[in-house]
Amino acid sequence: MTSLTPDFLFSLAGALATLGWVLLVLLPRWLGTRRLVLSGALPLLLALLYLLLIGWHYLSPAGGTGGFNSLSEVAALFRDPWALLAGWVHYLCFDLAVGAWQVRDAQRRGLPHMLLVPALLLTFLLGPIGLLLYCGLRTFFNPAGRVTTAA
Numbered sequence: 001m002t003s004l005t006p007d008f009l010f011s012l013a014g015a016l017a018t019l020g021w022v023l024l025v026l027l028p029r030w031l032g033t034r035r036l037v038l039s040g041a042l043p044l045l046l047a048l049l050y051l052l053l054i055g056w057h058y059l060s061p062a063g064g065t066g067g068f069n070s071l072s073e074v075a076a077l078f079r080d081p082w083a084l085l086a087g088w089v090h091y092l093c094f095d096l097a098v099g100a101w102q103v104r105d106a107q108r109r110g111l112p113h114m115l116l117v118p119a120l121l122l123t124f125l126l127g128p129i130g131l132l133l134y135c136g137l138r139t140f141f142n143p144a145g146r147v148t149t150a151a
Contacts, residue, residue, distance in 0.1 A: 006081040010088065013049060016042060017092040021099065021124045028103050028113055037100050046093035053086035095127045102134045111141050 020042045023033040036042050057080065066077025078084045099120050106116045115137060123130025 006085045009049070009053075010085055013046060013085075013089050013092055016046060017096050020096045021120070024099050024103050025117055025120050028107070037096070038104055040097070040100065043093050043097040043100060046089055046096065050086055050089045050093055053082060053089060057082045057086060091127065095123055095130075098127070098131055099123050102131075105138065106134075109138060109142065111137060115141065 020037045023030065023037050027033050028038075065080065066075070066083065067073040068077075078087060102116060102119060102123065106113070116134070119130050119134035119137060121130070122133055
């Protein structure tokens with residue numbers, strides 16, 4: 001990992017996540033989207049990168065500072081660019097996994113994709129706010145009771 005910089009991996013992870021979001025928004029039913037994003041493959045690739053970064057951070061001699069018991073410990077943790085990168089990849093991975101779930105769930109429910117797009121964009125930009133919007137949409141849009149219990 002010594003030849004890979006945090007900046008390079010930041011760009012790579014961002015490009016992978018952006019590809020996933022573009023596919024979810026523009027081509028939700030395309031076979032490539034189903035194989036790369038809706039299957040979970042792209043979020044899992046980001047999860048693997050996260051695992052490697054966490055391992056790198058805690059196994060490196062300079063790593064391991066900071067923690068999660070207070071805001072000041074989290075701030076200390078994120079002073080390390082590798083830990084900060086891991087945190088960013090964590091966000092990218094989980095937000096993309098949530099977006100993939102939203103698309104799969106909306107398709108099962110028959111929710112028109114154009115209604116879903118604002119929730120996807122908000123999930124991409126502001127994570128939990130997009131999730132809230134989607135959950136509101138799925139509560140109020142249920143054509144002919146297509147899905148009642150599946151999540």
